[in-house]
Amino acid sequence: MDETPATPIARPSLHDTIVNRIRSMIYDGDLKPGEKVPEKMLCETLGISRTPLREALKVLASEGTLELLPNRGARVARLTAEDVDEMFPVMGALEGLSGELACAKATDADIAELRALHYQMALHHTRAERAEYFAINQKIHEKIMAVAGNDLLVTMYEGLAGRIRRARYISSITSGRWDEAMAEHEEILAALEARDAPRLAAILKGHLRNKCEAVKEVLRSDGKSDEAAA
Amino acid sequence: MDETPATPIARPSLHDTIVNRIRSMIYDGDLKPGEKVPEKMLCETLGISRTPLREALKVLASEGTLELLPNRGARVARLTAEDVDEMFPVMGALEGLSGELACAKATDADIAELRALHYQMALHHTRAERAEYFAINQKIHEKIMAVAGNDLLVTMYEGLAGRIRRARYISSITSGRWDEAMAEHEEILAALEARDAPRLAAILKGHLRNKCEAVKEVLRSDGKSDEAAA
DNA sequence: AACCGGAATTATGCATACAATTTTTTAGCA
DNA sequence: TGCTAAAAAATTGTATGCATAATTCCGGTT
Structure with a gap:
């Protein structure tokens, strides 16, 4: 059968939605630089569970948008x-x-x-x-x-x-x-x-x-x- | 108390370890471009559960190292x-x-x-x-x-x-x-x-x-x- | 014999539950 | 009163389980 490895069909996955949503919250000022971001709070705000949320946090951290302190949660990266x-x-x-x-x-x-x-x-x-x-x-x-x-x-x-x-x-x-x-x-x-x-x-x-x-x-x-x- | 928001103490968190480990597997050729990467397989190889693994996959995908097809798993990004x-x-x-x-x-x-x-x-x-x-x-x-x-x-x-x-x-x-x-x-x-x-x-x-x-x-x-x- | 359709299987997406670490509270002591 | 320490609470890290979508396999049909 004809595989299409080059065109992986870009559907809007829920996951990217969460990432973008949080990014917007940060850019729009809903979450301020230096502010601690408890997972529980975001879960309730976005109406999702911790698992996909944490996946999104990891991605945002790798982008530099968030800082992830081990065992101590996430905070919005402060721009120095x-x-x-x-x-x-x-x-x-x-x-x-x-x-x-x-x-x-x-x-x-x-x-x-x-x-x-x-x-x-x-x-x-x-x-x-x-x-x-x-x-x-x-x-x-x-x-x-x-x-x-x-x-x-x-x-x-x-x-x-x-x-x-x-x-x-x-x-x-x-x-x-x-x-x-x-x-x-x-x-x-x-x-x-x-x-x-x-x-x-x-x-x-x-x-x-x-x-x-x-x-x-x-x-x-x-x-x-x-x-x-x- | 003296907070240190500027110096978030870089300890080697397990997550980064997983990310780097998978990255190495890809760069070293253990995982070849275009190859499908079932979560289960990686879990057993790395001796971890699916949750932290999936977090790592998301990060690697955001870097462009992996391709994440919704509901269809991950594959190593092919370099065109x-x-x-x-x-x-x-x-x-x-x-x-x-x-x-x-x-x-x-x-x-x-x-x-x-x-x-x-x-x-x-x-x-x-x-x-x-x-x-x-x-x-x-x-x-x-x-x-x-x-x-x-x-x-x-x-x-x-x-x-x-x-x-x-x-x-x-x-x-x-x-x-x-x-x-x-x-x-x-x-x-x-x-x-x-x-x-x-x-x-x-x-x-x-x-x-x-x-x-x-x-x-x-x-x-x-x-x-x-x-x-x- | 090849093709199509549906059930069984497998894998992924998400939620929940448990374990470990950190933070806060509180009791004890100097 | 102020400090130390221990216990309780809360939060994060990880594992497991269930729901859903995709793939595979098998039987029926043309």
């Missing part, structure tokens, strides 16, 4: 400044790669779409509409990733970006840094339109510095309130 | 040419980053150590001692990673390298490509000694191409025998 300092260079390398690949693979339609997003974002920038700006900003970077056409790259980048996203750094960007970021985006678009891979890679790589500083800023101010909670 | 084509650019970006960071952080002692390894490897090259060459080759890349001083980078790179390592590509490198790789290593050492970060990054990035081709070569020839086993 050291973590951030390690994460951003890696994200920079990955995002740089996305730029390189995107230059090679982008169709004219892709570039047109990015151009549209860019100018829409620029509009939000001039209007000082933070939330809207950041929403489009994220879309642009996701689009570049998508154009790069490397699923592994997307997975790894999203894994890191997700961990960062908990720190709501949006509000903390200064207007000076914001202008700078917007200027960098002009260069991003220009490099992409010129399909200048090395240049785009370099810009994207450096572009993250703004984000890095903003995140660390949040950590500094936010860390204290967390201490109190713990 | 497409997978390799996605993995190598990412590994290149990560290795490039390691070079950049290493240039910035390497002490003279680090460089001396790498120089020693390099010339030892060169000797094995001239003697056509494949296994010894590759052993040192790996040590060099690991050392550069270590010097870079970014644990996350190491973790992510090792995760990918581990998946590749199953394909025993060592034997398949042609002598032409081997010479090429050795020449690149000369450049690697030179760039590091000059602490030329961009150059080292670029060389390391390109250097992987040899490895990529060798791996794909193995996959082509090796895939057929796997088919028969399945």
Whole structure:
């Protein structure tokens, strides 16, 4: 009979659902960094037994989303400044790669779409509409990733970006840094339109510095309130 | 009381042991790609119950080492040419980053150590001692990673390298490509000694191409025998 | 003889139960 | 009153058992 080992039929298994559910709880702030997460509590919240829950906890721990202390339960991983300092260079390398690949693979339609997003974002920038700006900003970077056409790259980048996203750094960007970021985006678009891979890679790589500083800023101010909670 | 939330005490938990044990079984070839892995069998082999085993399987699946088919058990993930084509650019970006960071952080002692390894490897090259060459080759890349001083980078790179390592590509490198790789290593050492970060990054990035081709070569020839086993 | 359909078997998914470790409470003592 | 220690409670780690889905095997049919 004809086996299909290459296409294992991706059905939405209950298990991934739990993992994603807990991840969302963490990203949405229902579970706060440093907070202890008793299994019993999560079981009741999610209406499941401990067995599948614990399987999910193990997966989340291997992703770095949770910390698992032997015999002492799970806690939401706290994002330290050291973590951030390690994460951003890696994200920079990955995002740089996305730029390189995107230059090679982008169709004219892709570039047109990015151009549209860019100018829409620029509009939000001039209007000082933070939330809207950041929403489009994220879309642009996701689009570049998508154009790069490397699923592994997307997975790894999203894994890191997700961990960062908990720190709501949006509000903390200064207007000076914001202008700078917007200027960098002009260069991003220009490099992409010129399909200048090395240049785009370099810009994207450096572009993250703004984000890095903003995140660390949040950590500094936010860390204290967390201490109190713990 | 003095809490220590920053230092969660890394004791060797049983779970990680199981995960590492199964990973080793896969990397060592005890479990072959595409092979179905019945839980019962592994339970008896490892002398444990299904519960902790299943937790380990979930973790390995999230790493990409295993494929988990809902209601149909686990199988060792088969490395396809497409997978390799996605993995190598990412590994290149990560290795490039390691070079950049290493240039910035390497002490003279680090460089001396790498120089020693390099010339030892060169000797094995001239003697056509494949296994010894590759052993040192790996040590060099690991050392550069270590010097870079970014644990996350190491973790992510090792995760990918581990998946590749199953394909025993060592034997398949042609002598032409081997010479090429050795020449690149000369450049690697030179760039590091000059602490030329961009150059080292670029060389390391390109250097992987040899490895990529060798791996794909193995996959082509090796895939057929796997088919028969399945 | 080959193909289709259904029962028996097997394996997986989940829940519960038991064992071991940690944390908290409480009793005893200096 | 404050500290130590032991016992109780709670929580995690592991094993087992039941329910469900998938695979296999067997009999019937065309």
